[in-house]
Amino acid sequence: MSHFNESSGYCNATLKSFVYNLTSSYADQRNEATMVATSVVMFALATLFFNLNLFSRLSDISAILNPSVRLFLSTSLSLFLPVMSYLFSEAKNQGATTATGAAGTELSLRARVILMWMLLVELLRKKVEAILVGGTQGYSGTIERAARIAWLGYLVFYNLRSAGKKALYGIFWVLAAAKLVQRFVTLELAKRSFAYGKNPTLVASYMAQILKEEEEEDDGGGGSSDLLKRCNYVVAGEEDLEKKAGPDGYDLEHDALKEAVARDDSTVVTVGKIWKLAESDELLGKDPRLKRLCLSMALFKLLRRRLEDFPITGAETRNCYKLIFRGLICEDEAPAGSGGGDTASATAAGAIALFQVFDSEVQFLCEYYHSVHPVVLASPFFFLANYILFPIVVWAFCLLTIILCSHGDVRYAFQSLRADNYAISFGLMKMTGCILAKIGSSPQNLFSTVDTSITILLLLSFAYEEVWEFVVFLLSNWFMASLLCSYASTPRWRESPLLSGIIRRILWVRNMLSQHTVSFKQVSMLWFPFCRLSSALPTKAVPVEAKKAIVTRLASAAAGSAPLSNGRSVVRSDTELSWACGSSAGGIAEVILTWHIATALLEAKHPLPRKTKPGADREVAMALSRYCAYLVAFHPELLPDDKDGTERVYKETQEELKKEMGCFWYYCSGVDARATKLMEIQGRDKAAAAATAAALRKGAKLGKALMDRHDAAADDVWRLLAKLWTEVVTYAAPTSSELHVKAHKEALAQGGEFITVLWALTTHTGIARGTPAAACV
Numbered sequence: 028m029s030h031f032n033e034s035s036g037y038c039n040a041t042l043k044s045f046v047y048n049l050t051s052s053y054a055d056q057r058n059e060a061t062m063v064a065t066s067v068v069m070f071a072l073a074t075l076f077f078n079l080n081l082f083s084r085l086s087d088i089s090a091i092l093n094p095s096v097r098l099f100l101s102t103s104l105s106l107f108l109p110v111m112s113y114l115f116s117e118a119k120n121q122g123a124t125t126a127t128g129a130a131g132t133e134l135s136l137r138a139r140v141i142l143m144w145m146l147l148v149e150l151l152r153k154k155v156e157a158i159l160v161g162g163t164q165g166y167s168g169t170i171e172r173a174a175r176i177a178w179l180g181y182l183v184f185y186n187l188r189s190a191g192k193k194a195l196y197g198i199f200w201v202l203a204a205a206k207l208v209q210r211f212v213t214l215e216l217a218k219r220s221f222a223y224g225k226n227p228t229l230v231a232s233y234m235a236q237i238l239k240e241e242e243e244e245d246d247g248g249g250g251s252s253d254l255l256k257r258c259n260y261v262v263a264g265e266e267d268l269e270k271k272a273g274p275d276g277y278d279l280e281h282d283a284l285k286e287a288v289a290r291d292d293s294t295v296v297t298v299g300k301i302w303k304l305a306e307s308d309e310l311l312g313k314d315p316r317l318k319r320l321c322l323s324m325a326l327f328k329l330l331r332r333r334l335e336d337f338p339i340t341g342a343e344t345r346n347c348y349k350l351i352f353r354g355l356i357c358e359d360e361a362p363a364g365s366g367g368g369d370t371a372s373a374t375a376a377g378a379i380a381l382f383q384v385f386d387s388e389v390q391f392l393c394e395y396y397h398s399v400h401p402v403v404l405a406s407p408f409f410f411l412a413n414y415i416l417f418p419i420v421v422w423a424f425c426l427l428t429i430i431l432c433s434h435g436d437v438r439y440a441f442q443s444l445r446a447d448n449y450a451i452s453f454g455l456m457k458m459t460g461c462i463l464a465k466i467g468s469s470p471q472n473l474f475s476t477v478d479t480s481i482t483i484l485l486l487l488s489f490a491y492e493e494v495w496e497f498v499v500f501l502l503s504n505w506f507m508a509s510l511l512c513s514y515a516s517t518p519r520w521r522e523s524p525l526l527s528g529i530i531r532r533i534l535w536v537r538n539m540l541s542q543h544t545v546s547f548k549q550v551s552m553l554w555f556p557f558c559r560l561s562s563a564l565p566t567k568a569v570p571v572e573a574k575k576a577i578v579t580r581l582a583s584a585a586a587g588s589a590p591l592s593n594g595r596s597v598v599r600s601d602t603e604l605s606w607a608c609g610s611s612a613g614g615i616a617e618v619i620l621t622w623h624i625a626t627a628l629l630e631a632k633h634p635l636p637r638k639t640k641p642g643a644d645r646e647v648a649m650a651l652s653r654y655c656a657y658l659v660a661f662h663p664e665l666l667p668d669d670k671d672g673t674e675r676v677y678k679e680t681q682e683e684l685k686k687e688m689g690c691f692w693y694y695c696s697g698v699d700a701r702a703t704k705l706m707e708i709q710g711r712d713k714a715a716a717a718a719t720a721a722a723l724r725k726g727a728k729l730g731k732a733l734m735d736r737h738d739a740a741a742d743d744v745w746r747l748l749a750k751l752w753t754e755v756v757t758y759a760a761p762t763s764s765e766l767h768v769k770a771h772k773e774a775l776a777q778g779g780e781f782i783t784v785l786w787a788l789t790t791h792t793g794i795a796r797g798t799p800a801a802a803c804v
Contacts, residue, residue, distance in 0.1 A: 065114055066477045069144060072103065073484035076151055077491075091397050091778055100155040107148060108175055112182075115141045119186065133188045136449075139196075140478055142182055146199040147485035149175060153206060154492060157397050169211055176204050191447025194432040194440060198425045205421045213413070217404055221266035227332040232276040233265055234329070236284060238342050254354035255302045260325035262301065263512035264294035296512040298325050304515050310527060314534070317511055319380060322355070323387035324508045330388065330787055331395065334772050344793030351792055352582045356381050378574035385788050386545045387504060389779040392787075394505070397776045400496050405506035407513055414497060456483075502537050544568045547781040549653040550660055552620070552684065553627045553701045564657065569781060570650055572643040576753040577785070584757065584794050591758045591796050593618050597751045604747075607729045614668040616676040617722045619655045619755060624705070624726025626652040626748055629733045631702035633741070644745040651752035658759070658782060664770035665782050667763035667796075676722060683723045706731065760785035761795045 118138035134142070156168070183200050187193040218224035237259045268287060270277040287295040301321045305311040311318055329347075333339055356377030395403050401413065433440035445451050449458060458479065500506060510530055514520045521527070548564045583589040589596070593615055595608040607621050626648055635641055641649070658666055663673035688704050705727045737744050760782060762768055771783050789795070 063474070065141075066474060066481070069481045070477055070484075072107075072148070073481045073488070075100075076154075076488040077484045091393055091399070091776075097155045097157075097399075104148065104152055104155065108145065108178070111141055111145050111148075112178070115145070115182065133192070134186055139187075139192065140482065142179075142186075142196060143199070143482060144485065145179060145182070146196065146203060147482075147489055149179060149203045150199070150206065150489050151485065151492065153210070154399055157399060169207075172207055176200075176207055179203065189443065189447045190433040190440065191443035191445070194429040194444050195448050195451070197428040197432055201424050201428050202421065205417075205424065209413070209417060213401065213404060213409075221270075222263075223403065226265070226328060227335050227337050229265055229268075229270065229277055230261065230328050231332055231337050232270070232279060233261060233268070233284075234343060235276075235340070236279055236281070237288075238340075238346055240285070241346065254350055255322075256299050258298040258302070258350055258354075259288055260298045260322075260350075261328065262296045262298060262321045262325045263509065264296050264516065267294045292516060292518060294516050296321075296516050298322050300515055301511070308521065310514070310521075310530065311511070315380070316383060317507075317534075319355075319384045320387055320504060320508055321511055323384050323391060323504070326384070326388045326787075326791060327391035327395070330392065330790060333768065333790060334392070339790065341793065344791065348585050348792040351381065351788070352585055355384065356578060356582075375571050375575060378578045379571065381578055381788070382545050382569070382574050382784065385784045388787055389775070389784050390504060393775045393779050394503070396772070400499050400503075402500055402503040402505045405500055405503055406509040410500070410506070414500070501533060502540065507533065507537065545574075545781065545784065547650075547654045548657045548661070549650070550657040551627050551653055551698075552624055552656060552680070553631060553698045567650055567653075570643070570646050572749075573647045573651060573753070576647060576749065577757055580753050580757045581760075581785075581788065581792075581794060585792050591761070591794070592754060593758050594622065594751045594754045597747065597754050603732055604729065607725060614672060614676070615666055615755075615759060616659050616663070616668060616673040617725075619659050619666075620676065620680050620722035621725045621729055622748075622751060622755070623652045623656045624723065625729035625733055626752075628702050628705060628727065628730030629737060629744070629748075631698055632706075632730075632734055633737055642742070642745060644742070644749040648745055648748035648752050651756050652748075654781065655752065655755055655759070658780075662770075662774065662780060662782075665767075665774060665780060665786075666759050667761075667767065670770075680722045683721055687723070756782070757785065758796065761789040762786065763796075 115138055118135055118141055121135065121137075152172075180200050183196045184193065187196060220226075221229050241257070241259065264287075269280050269283045272278075287293045288297055288300075298321060301311065301318045305315075305318045326347075329339070329343070356374075401409075404413075429440045429444060430437055433443060510533070514526070514530065546566050546568045549567050550564055580589075580591075584591050593608055595605065598604040598608060607625070608618055630645075630649055635645075659673060659677050663677070664670045666673055687708050688701065705723075708724070708727055733744055733748075771786050774780050774783055
């Protein structure tokens with residue numbers, strides 16, 4: 028009991044001192060509103076960082092942060108340092124005027140808390156800064172961050188007096204400064220590296236020479252799997268090739284290049300080397316997704332050139348067309364020597380393999396241009412340097428800072444570190460518990476709870492972010508691709524049970540945590556009109572039947588046997604429906620909205636019984652219809668027509684829907700009521716539903732025509748819609764202009780779109796609207 032009383036008395040005494048020192052600034056009525064507002068804003072910011080680190084990560088292993096969140100945080104943090112510096116100065120001056128011997132006094136507790144917030148936010152600031160390896164960005168961001176670090180260093184080392192406090196704050200400052208130096212050095216090395224910043228020029232020269240050699244040696248024989256075994260698209264190691272800068276790029280020595288590609292222990296790893304090794308190696312052969320990941324990496328390097336203004340040649344598109352449509356999708360189905368079929372229907376396995384490859388490629392692009400973690404540089408060497416050696420060096424500097432703050436007295440340095448800081452001597456969590464126990468006794472305890480909670484949330488966010496960066500790095504596609512390339516190029520890796528076991532453990536964790544599927548957003552014109560936030564829309568996995576249909580359609584387009592159309596080729600012989608794909612001022616947007624409204628009406632008027640699974644054609648038609656409507660509403664720049672024209676068509680359709688339904692019905696009705704109202708409009712005014720009418724009336728007319736057929740031949744109607752929507756989505760995929768390419772590049776900031784995956788496929792294989800595969804991109 029006596030021990031409890033002593034402990035309770037110590038807790039009360041420390042708590043009283045802490046609360047008094049922390050809330051003394053609130054006693055001045057002139058600053059009370061400012062101090063309270065600061066605590067509230069900081070609490071909101073700390074909570075945002077904490078939630079952003081924790082809850083947004085539970086279902087997604089990603090190195091990309093939503094661009095809207097990044098913009099909000101970067102804008103907020105741009106004003107953070109000036110405002111907090113002012114509040115720090117106010118707290119410092121107030122503490123000096125209320126203490127005796129002001130000239131030599133320690134900073135007030137309130138000023139020290141504000142200073143700690145500034146240091147922790149600076150450590151978290153990297154979360155909103157993308158790691159840009161390529162591009163032409165200057166050093167303004169680095170200079171600005173260096174100035175902030177220098178200012179914080181001044182505040183720490185010229186305002187704190189006691190050795191323990193200076194050492195504690197000095198540790199956080201050293202961490203912030205080390206992060207800045209680490210980021211600057213690694214990015215500068217990467218920009219000058221042929222593996223990263225200078226890679227497009229080198230790969231362009233490499234591909235030109237490799238394709239020339241392949242055309243000379245190609246005898247046309249071999250099955251689909253042989254195409255992949257002979258593929259010399261580089262996955263890794265091209266920076267080690269002997270090269271010389273020339274007027275048209277880099278000149279690679281012919282014999283050295285062939286030797287590097289053919290040698291088993293060469294650091295130059297190609298797709299063919301991976302595929303050959305997979306036949307005999309248990310690790311690569313057991314999971315075909317691993318060799319496909321390496322193919323994705325190779326294709327990423329090729330497509331990156333297109334985004335950085337390096338042309339893709341016709342020879343390359345022809346070669347890639349054979350590799351994809353005669354090799355990849357027919358790998359497991361076509362017997363050796365058959366060569367596959369250009370326009371044969373794709374199997375489920377082939378379609379899944381193709382979309383896995385191109386979805387991973389788009390993810391590589393997303394993380395290359397918009398990553399907030401250094402996953403782009405992932406390799407065994409970078410792991411050793413960045414996550415093992417660098418922390419050791421940083422902690423050595425932290426220990427040196429502690430000792431220097433006490434003028435070299437090591438024993439006194441660690442004693443003062445504990446004695447001079449409440450958080451260490453008493454325990455931050457224990458102190459928070461004491462404050463919470465008395466939170467209702469006075470406003471001062473409430474303010475202390477808020478301020479302490481802010482510090483704890485920022486500390487937890489920083490710790491979590493560091494751990495999560497390590498996890499994302501280890502489980503990233505970049506690190507796995509690098510490990511596989513090292514495994515393929517180093518025989519002793521394949522012979523080592525330890526290294527093979529490490530790769531298997533990482534694969535096991537990846538498969539357990541990351542269940543990634545190709546998916547897209549869904550929206551309907553018959554849904555609630557206020558659903559204008561993309562993040563609030565439902566997401567659906569792309570149906571396997573849709574993948575098969577899209578691959579089959581693109582294969583026939585690539586072979587030149589059936590040029591892409593806006594859907595007219597599907598209904599050309601049907602005079603009752605073909606008008607809905609006719610040329611009009613609305614372009615592809617009007618075609619999409621017309622058929623989308625008709626499809627939505629058909630779905631609403633012929634619903635499935637509860638718990639009944641839709642047929643394959645119905646599922647494909649509904650999913651692609653809603654995704655195309657989503658593109659019109661949220662990403663008009665990704666469609667082939669002009670963005671302003673697409674936005675005009677969508678806006679006019681919305682306005683007409685609101686006008687015809689009335690304000691009450693527009694905002695308050697459900698899907699069934701909206702569908703009924705549209706059918707009433709169609710029946711009341713058939714003359715207005717002519718081919719020259721707007722998309723809403725045309726969609727209602729088309730929906731009525733489909734419903735008239737549905738009772739007699741429901742399966743035929745949904746099969747026709749599935750083919751129509753497959754035609755529309757493939758028609759929208761190929762590049763229409765450089766603005767279109769730029770739009771896809773900008774969409775990568777949000778994690779990429781399904782249409783971007785299709786765009787990547789059509790760009791690699793040379794598919795264009797009405798143009799055969801041999802066309803140049």
